[in-house]
Amino acid sequence: MDVQLHQLEYLVAVVDDGGFTRAAERLRVAQPGVSAQVRKLERELGHELVDRAGQRVRPTAVGAEVVAAARAALAAVAGVRQVVADLDGLLRGTARVGMVTSGPFLDVPGVLADFAAAHPGVTCSLVEASSGRLTAMLREGRLDVALVGAAGGVPDDLVTDPVTEESLVVAVPPDDPLAGARTVVPGDLDGRDVVAPVEGNALREAFDLACAPVAVRVTCSASDPAVLARLAARGLGVAVLPASLSALRSEDLVTVPLDAPDVRARLVLARPRGSVSPAAAAVTDALLAAR
Structure with missing residues (x-):
């Protein structure tokens, strides 16, 4: 049996998007190519995997089971790639950092520049704004980590690490x-x-x-x-x-x-609760090490 990884990817995309055209747009490939590869996969497996009769493409009973297995296979391949990248010391992705003007307490631009030089596969961005604006951007998912002031107390809905606290x-x-x-x-x-x-x-x-x-x-x-x-x-x-x-x-x-x-002049590194990308986690670690 000759099942290709990209065929599984196309099948999952068609089911998730409910159609071949939308799946092709998201995958940035030609729609006939998506249709042809799904047809080829069906011939290889000997079963129709999607019902094309309605306005929205849906998986058949066999197709639903194949899609579940395909998701697991794609996740496993992604995990293997991440392991190899980690072992090679490579990071990819984006890291979005914010900062208040902090004087000499933490050189955020310097840390970010050093990180970007060491990890060219990561696209880094830096925003300078008030603590209130940065906190809002963290909550909106528009920043991964930010150096913010916390004179009135530390926000309890964010994960924070102290940088400095002074009278x-x-x-x-x-x-x-x-x-x-x-x-x-x-x-x-x-x-x-x-x-x-x-x-x-x-x-x-x-x-x-x-x-x-x-x-x-x-x-x-x-x-x-x-x-x-x-x-x-x-x-x-x-x-x-x-x-x-x-x-x-x-x-x-x-x-x-x-x-x-x-009243204390507090600076903290704040970030949203929950999982973050490897790139964002690595930038956060670099900032914490530079405190």
Whole structure:
């Protein structure tokens, strides 16, 4: 018996799509070729496998059993191919990544570039947006993994892994009234000019949450905390920085903790629950390793 793998593929497609024309369109082959190969398979097996009488092609009783066996055979072949690809260190497919502007905490573009160079069979894409937008895209199945801010808490409908979690400090010149304080409360910034991270940044989300009742004026913004510090040193406003820079001391700048104990600048790697493609899983592993 000479049964070809592509004949089984064509038969399954015809049954799934309910017709030869639709199956041919999906398979991107000529419709007469699909019909001829299914006919050849029927002659080889000695049974009609599909009922062509109605508007929608349906499997015969024998055809239904053959289709079930064909599905198993096609799945087994796909599994063999994946095993060989894994053993060869090859990945194929797509990996869709999102990120908030995160400063120096995780170099997502660098990780993605290195991954793409090591796995040329994977098509990688990167979207930069706010945490809310990225979270929505994860839930809609439009992203595989994203670096998002979680100042207000970690979304419980997504799988998340922590990247960083910090409290906030403010930076001012030594002659500023806040320079000698042990801590600064959000009310101390009422009416003050502030140089803050760009909107969508995890640190900015935390700052906005802490200072929601306060009328601060954001006069400048940047994604790099070092740039914010330089702007504050030049007198453009009070800089909002992560606590990892709390040891910053110079003749130009003094840092003071921002007293907002319930607010933390959190960054997490988030992804949908459930199974993911091997390419998406590999990109996620690379991002987790780079934390």
